[in-house]
Amino acid sequence: MAAIDANQYIYTGSQSGDWASVRDNHEYKLRTDGKIVGHITAYGKYDSTWIYGINSYGQKNGIFKVSWDIFLNHFFTKYAIFDSSMTEAIAKYRNR
Numbered sequence: 001m002a003a004i005d006a007n008q009y010i011y012t013g014s015q016s017g018d019w020a021s022v023r024d025n026h027e028y029k030l031r032t033d034g035k036i037v038g039h040i041t042a043y044g045k046y047d048s049t050w051i052y053g054i055n056s057y058g059q060k061n062g063i064f065k066v067s068w069d070i071f072l073n074h075f076f077t078k079y080a081i082f083d084s085s086m087t088e089a090i091a092k093y094r095n096r
Helices: 019-025 068-074 084-094
Strands: 009-014 039-046 050-054 063-067 079-081
16 A cells, blocks of 8 residues: 555456456456466555556456455565656546
8 A cells, every 4th residue: 555655556466357347347356267367457546445456458447446355365466666657647547
């Protein structure tokens, strides 16, 4: 949270995402079929219930939410990265 509060994105990934639920409901859920589907995503906004992610899949499932339980227990090590040239993009993303 400190990284996000300092205008940094957290980059991480999971191998158990149900990307259909992201596409359909904008909510990251865990797969139930055991299939491994890895993907790296960025996170730059949070509240007490969700952390909000953005990925490269475009408008249909580009911005989504993840429960804290899933984020903390099913995602890999988190890395904070910030590029000051992205300030405008970060501001637009956080205001959605």
